[in-house]
Amino acid sequence: MTYENIQTNKSLWQRSRLFVREALRDNETDFTIGPINRALGLLAIPMMLEMAMEAIFAVVDIAFVSRLGTNAIAAVGLTEALITVLYAIAIGLGMGVTAMISRRIGAKDHDEAAQVAGQAIWVGAALAIVIGISGYHYAAELLLMMGASPEVLEQGEGFTAILLGGSASIIFLFLLNAAFRGAGDAPVALRSLALANAINIVLDPCLIFGLGPFPEMGVTGAAVATTIGRGIGVAYLFYYLFTSNGRLRCRLRHLAIAPALIKRMLRVSIGGVGQFLIATASWIAIMRIVALYGSAPIAAYTIALRLLEFAILPAWGLGNAAATLVGQNLGARKPDRAEKSAWAAARINIVFMTVLGVLMIIFAPQIVSWFSTEPEILRYGTSCLRILGIGYPMYAIGMIVIQALNGAGDTRTPSILNFICFWLVQIPLAYWLATAVGFGPDGVFLAIVIAESILTILAVLVFRRGKWRFQQV
Secondary structure, X not given: OXXXXXXXXXXXXXXXXXXXXXXXXXXXXXXXXXXXXXXXXXXXXXXXXXXXXXXXXXXXXXXXXXXHOHHHHHHHHHHHXXXXXXXXXXXXXXXXXXXXXXXXXXXXXXXXXXXXXXXXXXXXXXXXXXXXXXXXXXXXXXXXXXXXXXXXXXXXXXXXXXXXXXXXXXXHHHHHHHHHXXXXXXXXXXXXXXXXXXXXXXXXXXHHHOOOOOOXXXXXXXXXXXXXXXXXXXXXXXXXXXXXXXXXXXXXXXXXXOHHHHHHHHHHXXXXXXXXXXXHHHHHHHHHHHHOOOXXXXXXXXXXXXXXXXXXXXXHHHHHHHHHHHHHHHHOOOHHHHHHHHHHHHHHHHHHHHXXXXXXXXXXXHHHHOOOOOHHHHHHHHHHHHHHHHOHHXXXXXHHHHHHHHHOOOOHHHHHHHHHHHHHHHHXXXXXXXXXXXXXXXXXXXXXXXXXXXXXXXXXXXXXXXXXXXXXX
C-alpha cells in the first residue's frame, strides 16, 4: 500500500470517527436541510444503538434465566408474550408522539412540541396506573390463560407480577424516548437506555442467583433488576427534559392539561396502538400454537425471538430515523425530501439485515447453544433461526416503509395491513402448516416469514401512492 493510500485510509477513518462522535453527542443540526445521507447517519447511529440497548435487556435476562432450566425459560417466554401487549400500547402511543413532535420541530415550533411532550406524560401516567394495578393482581390468571403448566406458573408468577406492576418504567421509557427521537435528540434516548442496561446487567445475576448480600429470587429477580434499571433510565429522561436546553425543552407550564391536544394525540396514536396490538396479539396466538408441542419448542421459540429482537431492533432504529426525517421534512413542507429519506434508509437496511440473516442461517446451532444445550431446544431453536433468517431482506424494507408511514402520522394504514397479513394470513397459515400439513413448529416459523413478506409488498405499494404526504397531525 502506498503512502498516499495510507493517508487516505487514515483520513477516512478519522472522518468516520468524528462523524460517529458528532452523532452521539447533543447537537443542533437542522435535519431538513443538507445531504440526506448525513442527516440519516446522524439520527440513525444513536437510534440503532438505542434499539440495540433495548434488545440487550431481553438477551441478558434470558442468558441468565436459561441457567435455571426449561421451565424458567418457558415462564419468561409466556410472560414476554403478555408484555408485548404493553409494548404495543407504549410503542403505538410513542408513534403518535414522534409524529407530532417531529412535525412541530420541522416547522420550528419548539414550544408546541414541548406541550405535546407534557400531554404525553399525563397519558402515560394514566395508562401506567391502570396496567400496573391490574397486572400485578392478576399475574397468575394471565399466565394460566397463556397455557402455563403448574411448574411454569410457580416460577413465572413473580416475574409477571413485577414486570406488569412496574409498567410505568416501560411506558415512560418508550414515550419519552419517542419524544426525544421526534425532536432529533436521539443521543438522549441512547444514554437513558445505556444507563438502564448497565444497572440491569449488574443486578440480574445478583438478584437471580443471590450473589453477595442480595437475596436469591430466581426468575423474579430478573424482573426486579429490569424494572429498577428502566426506572433509573426514566428518571434520567425526566431530569433532562426539564433541565436541558436541547431541542425539546419542557417546563412546568407545558404540563397544563390541554384536552384538545390530548385528543389529537390519541387520534394519531390509535392507529399505532392498533397496529402493534394486532401484531402482538398475533404473536401470542403464534405462541399458543407452538405451545401445542410442549415446553421445549416454547423455550426454543423464546430464545429465537430474543435473538431476532437483537437483530431487528437496531434495524428498527434506522426505521425510527427515517420516521423522524419524514415527520420533520413534512413539517418543513418538503415532502420530496421526506420520501427520499425513507428510500435511502431502506437501501442501507437491506444490506444490514441481509448480512445478519446469512450469519443467523450459517451459525444457528452455535448461537442457540449459547443459551441451552438441551437437544430438543437446540434442534427447534436452530430450525427457527434458519427459517426466520430467510426473510431478513424483506423485513428490512418493510420496517422502514412502515415506520416512514408512521412518521408521517398515517398510523391507520399500517394497522389495516397488519390485520390482513397477521390475522387473515399468518395465524391460519401457521396452524394449517403446523397441524394439517404436519410441519409442526417449523410450519409456524415458515408462516411468519410468508406473512411478513406479504406485509412488505403491500406497504411498498401503499407508500408509492403518496397519500401520506397530506396527513395532518
